[in-house]
Amino acid sequence: MNRFHACATCIHYGIEKRANGLYTYCRRLGYATKPHYRFNCWTPKLNVQRLMEKETRKDENH
Numbered sequence: 385m386n387r388f389h390a391c392a393t394c395i396h397y398g399i400e401k402r403a404n405g406l407y408t409y410c411r412r413l414g415y416a417t418k419p420h421y422r423f424n425c426w427t428p429k430l431n432v433q434r435l436m437e438k439e440t441r442k443d444e445n446h
Contacts (some may be wrong), residue, residue, distance in 0.1 A: 386436070392419035393432045 391397050396412040397419075409416050412425065428436065 388428060388432050388436055389422050389426055390419060391417045391421045391423070391426075393426075393428055395427045395429050396425075 391408070391410065394410075396410050397417070398409050398411040400407045400409070407416065408418060410423075417423075
């Protein structure tokens with residue numbers, strides 16, 4: 385299981401400030417979501433991709 389895989393780390397994750405609080409959603413699908421949710425359509429943000437690559441290299445060297 386990828387520890388980085390969550391909606392909040394996806395390029396499609398959106399946040400809107402509304403009168404009744406923050407609304408978090410998937411910009412691609414248009415559905416409300418939560419930061420910790422996980423879906424198969426996940427596409428990690430560039431900074432998350434770099435962290436994942438760094439961990440992979442670290443694991444390969446040990």
